[in-house]
Amino acid sequence: MGMTSGRRRGAVAVAAVLTVVVVAAIAYRVLAPAEVDTPARTAYPPAASPPVGVIGRLPVAPLIVDGRLRVYAATRQVYADQPVDRKHRVTPFWSYRRWPAQLNGVLAVDTTVLSRWSDGKLVALDARTGKVAWRADGPRPGAGFVARRTGAAVVWDPQGISVASGPDGRAVLVVSGQGRLRGYAMADGRELWRVDGDGACRTDLGTTAADRVVSVDAGAGPAVVEFRDAVTGAVRTRWRPPDAGPELTVTPLGCLTPRSRCRGLRTAGPGDPAGRGWLVGAGEPIAAPALDAPEVTLAGELAVGVTGGVLGGREARTGIQRWRRGDLGPVRVLATEPGRVYVLTDARELITLDPVTGAQRSRFVLAVGRDGIGWKPGLAYASGGYVAVERLREQAGPGDDDQGWFLTAEPVTLALT
Template sequence: MGIPRGRRAIAVAVAALLATVAVVVIVHRVLAPAEVSTVARGAYPAAAQPAARVIGRLPVAPLIVDGRLRVYAAHRQVYADQPVDGRYRTSPFWSYRRWPAELNGVVASGSVVVSRWSDGQLVALDAATGRVRWKTDGPEPTESGAAVRRTGAATVWDPRGLHLTELPDGRTVVVVSGDVQARGVELSGGRELWRVDLPGSCRSDVGTTASGQLIGLDNCAGPAAVEFRDAATGAVRERWRPPGGSDELVVTPLGCRTSRSDCSALRTTGPGDAGGRGWLVGTGEPVAAPALDPAGAVVVGEQAVVVLDGVAVGRSARTGTELWRSADLGAARVLAAQPGRVHLLTEANDLVTLDPVTGVQLSRFSLNVGRDGTGWAPGAVAAAGGYVAVERLREPVDPDGDDNRYYLTAEAVILAAT
């Protein structure tokens, strides 16, 4: 005997319904927004004090955090490894992943790591454990149009629209901006301090000052102007144009503690400028600093350092008085700077580190690891906590080439302690 036709139809309908439910459940589990936090199982490592040398090579760009960890960016993940002076990348110490949002930028201060995502969400992680300290919504990031290469250097070394600054009362503020809005959030607990509407893509934020201000460039109405916004309240305190400056401006922050955050100076350039003009920034109107005018000049504390005709020269950034010069470096160039150190790269890819106050050489060694050699060109660079990390590019550099052509090796980043 067969199953009656009516019952058979019911059974087919039930089976189809169950199959549909199963598919819906599977699709939901796969595609639904989710986050996965894998916290640290071991103790927070001690800060390392390695000798001045090449430490090793890495496939991705490290953000040195608290002198103890290296934090990296992936497409939908921020993660850390340790020890900070390890020769190679190791298994994650902790990891935080979101779906379907994409990681847009990472900054860190002390033991707090702040990540920004394509949906605008800010997530602060505890560096010691990887646990989420706070989450808050922010403006969606501006579409930069720039290709994100495999090292992730742009995400951890130069995140646009994501900055830190310290207020006079000691609080640290995360300033995050998009095309149409900017917000200030306290680093310690994620409390929003302010939010302001912005006019759109005719205005952009370029960094923060060491005196607690957000630096913006406004091209919306009339000649370009530099805008200084109070990071505690969101109010614009100063709108400024370089005397005799062009109606078009490019503003580059200088003397930053990390990336474009907590900067002590800036350079303005316009059509017809040979290198630009340097300015010290504080609580009032920027002050001209001719020692920072030459292209390639950097400022470290109160000192400006530049290489002119093969000679490294240190000057007072405020007065221009020459403090020292070093003529034994050959055809060197200023590579990067950080508090207490200025780093130069010679024609032979030796890394030379000088004291910016005295010009005394602190270390010098070849940026070579294994059998890679020194036949490469420097790409993106980061300097913090006594370390220097450099992308190594294949010569001749092809900016339009794919990653295999663009980078020297699969482990393209060389890390050194200075």
Template sequence: MGFPRGRRRLVLAVAVLLAVAAVAVVVHRVLAPAEVSTPARGDYPATPQPAPGVVGRLPVAPLIVDGRLRVYAAHRQVYADRPVDGRHRTTPYWSYRRWPAGLTGVVASGSTVVSRWSDGRLVALDASTGRVQWRADGPVPVRSTAVVRRTGAATVWNPSGLFLTDLPDGRTVLTVTGDTQASGVELSSGRELWRTDLPGDCRSDIGTTATGQLIGLDACAGSAMIEFRDAATGLVGGRWRPPGGPDDLVVTPLGCRTGRSGCLALRTAGPGDAGGRGWVLGSGEPLAAPALDPAGVAVVGEQAVGVVDGVAVGRSVRSGAELWRHTGLGPARVLTTQPGRVHLLTEANDLVTLDPVSGRLLSRSTLNVGSDGTGWTPGAMWADAGYVAVERLREPVDPNGGDQRYYLTSEAVILAAT
């Protein structure tokens, strides 16, 4: 015997409703906004002291945090591994995911790691545990049309609109800029200090100064002006342009502590590097520094370092006086810098590290690992905590090629201790 026809219809209707409800629950769980925090389960690693030379080969770009961890970026995840001098990427020490927002930038200061997301959310993590310290809502990031390469270097080494500034009173401010707004957030607590409107796409960010200012390039009124905004209050303290400078300025920050944060100087030029001029930053207007005029000169503290005819030359940033020379390099160029170190790359892809004050050789090693060889061109790079990380690009470089053609190997990033 079967069910009566009316009862069969009722059972069928109930079954359909239950199926729809089950699908709705699944869809909600999959698509609803969510975050997943997986904290560290082991001890916070000690700071290693590796010998100079290549220590690792990695598929993604590492941000060295607190001299102990490597932090990486994925599309919807920020995560860390250990040890910092590990040969390869390892199982995450901790991980933080969000959905459906995408990760747009990561910065770190001390043991605090701050991630920025496509919906404007800021999330600070404790590097030692991976646990959330605070959450805050910042300006929505500018929509970028740039190609995001698989190493994630742009997200962790040069995040757009995300800067750190150390104030004279000891506080650190996270300055965040977007399409139409900028804000300043106290790094220790996530407390918003200020928020202001921005004029739009006629203005761009350059970096922050070592004296606590956000540097912007504003062309909204015609000729480009460099503005200096107080990171503690958000107020524009001054606007300046180089005397006799071109209307269409190209501005490059120099001597930055990390990325484009805590910078000591600027280089201004016209399109195509026309009329390049160097300037020292301070509390007042920038001061002319002819030692910084040539392209390729780096700033470390009070020293300007460049390479001329295979000879590294150190000069005083302010006076231009020659302080030292280091010979025997052959064809070489300044690769990058960090406090107390200037890193040069030779034609044979040897990494040469010098003391910027004296020119003394600190280390020299070949950037080669396994059977990869040295036939590659450097791409994006980063230096901090005594380490240098470099993307290795396949020669000849094809900027429009896919990742497999663009990078030398699947583990495209080489990490060296100096």
């Protein structure tokens, strides 16, 4: 009797141990850090040539890569579909997932898609295959997936990552986070330089077209704008606007992509709330009064914006008027890229203009199906003639959830101009 009871207790103990082992194994497989790279199974698609006009609508924001792919962001995934002119999102061409880290930012340089993750990991993917090109450890961003359901803020406006070009034309990736600043060779992920120090007093802004990394240093006395060499990380210029106060806010202007290869800056402070515009190059910034107004943007060498209800382009340094378009009615500048300025009318017409002459290149209503034009624009993006914009409900407010914020379940409209 006693032996039987002992055997039963032993069997129960063994079963309990086995149960714990099995549960632990399952938990490890589910919760352990993981990486899943699903490369493309078909050939790299040819470049598309759709007609000018609205292409379609999407539930998520696309990053156009090489004129062939659309790359998207999810909380723990970056993935692509094709062709670029498909009306709707389709089965992924390739996909890359990580767990438990969250995707924090994505940018594309030629056929390389760079993803930044909440644990600081940098993962570069070959857009042609979806395979990992290289991995590197970088500064942690201090946040995870900081976007609404479209992912637009992650792919169209990534924070803390930017790109510059070295003297040999090779791309340099610049990454900042939690007071640290790093430079990497975009080709292979090799670390080129690092800056630590008291990063809590430094705000890193991006890069310039003159291969400089821009930061605001407020660590010792009044705030100063620092310009570093993008290849070496060495400080080349420290500059303050004349008559600037101790505090300084700096906004990059005329960037090729968000915070990358920018041609201008706007500075502002408590004593100068309106701000002042500047063109940036290899030396100290040059005053550009035509960029002073906050609603004006830099397109090439011209300041483009609405003045007195009329859209126009002025020379940034001299303010000389180069063109005016009083025939467009109320408009807002939606986006810019080299050779194109995109404006949106109250009737939701997307008009593409030449930034040098103001001449019209294309014009059509940015409407899809029966969705109508009763919406207001959210984040917008332009690349290679493609334009994408979030459509928000007209009464949407920052406190609304995604259902109250976006117009439809597929709120992103994609068009070719």
